[in-house]
Amino acid sequence: MHDLIQKLPKVELHSHLEGTIKPELFHEIAKRNNVTFDEKLFDEDGGYEWADFPSFLKAYDSVSSCLKNAKDYRDIMYEYLKDCASENAIYAETFISPDHAADCGINYNDLIKGCAKGIDDAEMDFGIIGRIIVTCVRHLGPQKGVDVAQTMVNSPHPYVVGFGMGGDENAFQLIEFAPAFNIAAKANYPCTVHAGEICGPESVWDAIEHLPVSRIGHGVRSAEDDKLLNILKERNIALEICPGSNLALSIYPSWESHPLKRIMSKGISVSLNSDDPPFFHTSVGQEYQGSADYLGFNIESLKSISVMAMESSFADPSTKSQLLNKIHNFN
Numbered sequence: 391m392h393d394l395i396q397k398l399p400k401v402e403l404h405s406h407l408e409g410t411i412k413p414e415l416f417h418e419i420a421k422r423n424n425v426t427f428d429e430k431l432f433d434e435d436g437g438y439e440w441a442d443f444p445s446f447l448k449a450y451d452s453v454s455s456c457l458k459n460a461k462d463y464r465d466i467m468y469e470y471l472k473d474c475a476s477e478n479a480i481y482a483e484t485f486i487s488p489d490h491a492a493d494c495g496i497n498y499n500d501l502i503k504g505c506a507k508g509i510d511d512a513e514m515d516f517g518i519i520g521r522i523i524v525t526c527v528r529h530l531g532p533q534k535g536v537d538v539a540q541t542m543v544n545s546p547h548p549y550v551v552g553f554g555m556g557g558d559e560n561a562f563q564l565i566e567f568a569p570a571f572n573i574a575a576k577a578n579y580p581c582t583v584h585a586g587e588i589c590g591p592e593s594v595w596d597a598i599e600h601l602p603v604s605r606i607g608h609g610v611r612s613a614e615d616d617k618l619l620n621i622l623k624e625r626n627i628a629l630e631i632c633p634g635s636n637l638a639l640s641i642y643p644s645w646e647s648h649p650l651k652r653i654m655s656k657g658i659s660v661s662l663n664s665d666d667p668p669f670f671h672t673s674v675g676q677e678y679q680g681s682a683d684y685l686g687f688n689i690e691s692l693k694s695i696s697v698m699a700m701e702s703s704f705a706d707p708s709t710k711s712q713l714l715n716k717i718h719n720f721n
Contacts, residue, residue, distance in 0.1 A: 394689050395678050399717045400479040401699035402663050402674040404607055404630035406525075406556060407463075407484045407505070408454040409666030410470040413437060419465065420456040427452060438669050443588055443639055446669060447558065454490045460504030463496070467508025467520065473667070475516035477675030481713050482518065483704060485525045485554055488538050498541050506549050519709060521551045523582065526570060528557030535570030543577040551704035554582040554607065559589045565600040575602040580704045582607055582630065587641065591615035598627060605630055605702055610641065612658075613649030619656045628659035628702035633680060634672030635665035645684030654691075661699030693720060 411419075413436055420427055431452050433439040440449040457463065467484070474482045491501040502522070509520040524542045526535035539553060553574035555567060564583065571581050583601055586594035587608035594612045597603055598621065609629035612618045622629070633648050642648045654660055662677040664670070672680075678695075681687040687695075696717045700710060 391682060391689065392679065395682055395692060396675065397478055397720070398678065398689065398692055399696055399713075399720055400474075400477060400674050400678060401661060401696050401703060401713075401717075402474055402479050402482040402484075403605070403661045403699055403703055404632055404663035404665060405470070405482065405484045405674075406450075406666055407466060407470065407486045408457070408490050409450055409669055410473075410484070410664075411453055411456075411466050412469070412668045415466065415469055416453055416456055419462050423456060423458040423462070425456045425458070427456070437671070440669070443558075446639065446666075450666065450669070451490070454487075455494060457491065457494045457496065459496060460500040460507070463491070463501055463504030464507040464511070467505045468512050471508065471512035471518050471520045472516055474674055475512065475518040477673060479674050480518060480716055481521075481700065481703060481705065481709075482674075483521045483523050483551065485523050485556060487525050487527060487556070488541060489527050489530055489534060498545060502545070502547050502550065506547065509549055519705075519713070520549070521703075521705060522547075522549050523552040523554045523704065524550055525554040525556050526567070528555050528559065528567070528584070529561035530557065532562065532566040532570065535567050536573065539570040539573040542579070543573055546577075551579070551706075552581060553579045554584070556584050556607070559584060559587060559593055563600075564596040568600055571601045571603070580604050584608060586611040587636070588639075591618050594618060594622075598622070598625065603627065608632060608636070610636060610649055610653070613652050619653065619658060623657045626659065628661065628698065629653060630663050631660050632663045632665040632670075632677070634677055635663075635670045638670040638672075645680055648685070650681065651685050659698040659702050660695060661702065662695055693717065 584607035
């Protein structure tokens with residue numbers, strides 16, 4: 391079964407590019423850019439040190455601060471896609487944050503140029519297709535969100551396929567971000583938003599009632615509200631589920647207590663994702679393997695997750711159809 395899972399074509403829709411930087415790559419880029427950092431960023435084993443969601447966000451920002459130019463973004467995109475491809479992921483959408491890049495002195499066009507080069511190089515070397523979802527940061531406020539959406543719409547790139555938002559789920563009400571999301575939606579960019587991770591089902595209701603979203607980042611806490619699960623199914627809103635991340639952040643105590651199975655039993659579209667792999671000691675392959683080991687998913691169930699993920703991806707129709715064929719033909 392392990393070998394079959396390894397070979398299964400996989401799809402990842404929820405990762406934060408700055409959160410995919412492995413400690414080794416961080417050290418390499420920091421050295422190259424003469425960036426000094428607090429040694430407390432690392433634990434005694436050389437991994438990232440954090441204890442809860444606020445300290446995770448702080449560590450994430452510290453790691454992002456090593457980035458200074460387009461080449462840095464090329465390298466982190468390339469390494470991330472290389473890791474995904476090593477586990478037979480055939481398609482990956484990753485969130486990039488122009489606000490994080492701006493804090494490091496990198497403008498939007500250089501950010502995109504670097505990411506696009508990483509995507510091209512990884513496709514040439516490993517055959518994986520990478521795409522970008524531009525995100526604003528919730529705790530930076532609605533006006534910053536509008537700025538990011540407007541910049542994205544004003545500078546289209548074929549690899550930028552959607553718009554989203556991460557950050558602290560407790561900050562602001564989602565209706566305040568409707569202007570930003572509407573800018574993206576009017577320009578035909580599909581949208582996703584983090585909700586129902588740290589906060590309960592009311593956070594997901596807030597998202598689906600006020601924003602033009604076809605996917606929810608995480609959304610696991612929807613399992614606490616049957617009516618909400620029915621609405622997600624009815625509206626065909628997909629959930630980007632990240633069990634390893636949920637366990638690392640103590641949202642659930644164990645794989646066995648995770649609601650993935652229950653959510654799927656309601657006919658809701660899901661994908662399996664790594665979120666911030668080195669921070670949470672996971673990968674897209676480990677998420678598939680964990681679902682088999684702890685939740686009893688067989689290869690057909692995992693294959694159906696790859697199909698659902700590809701169907702709810704923001705890829706163009708021809709890429710979607712080509713990659714769906716690849717998954718369907720796996721046996």
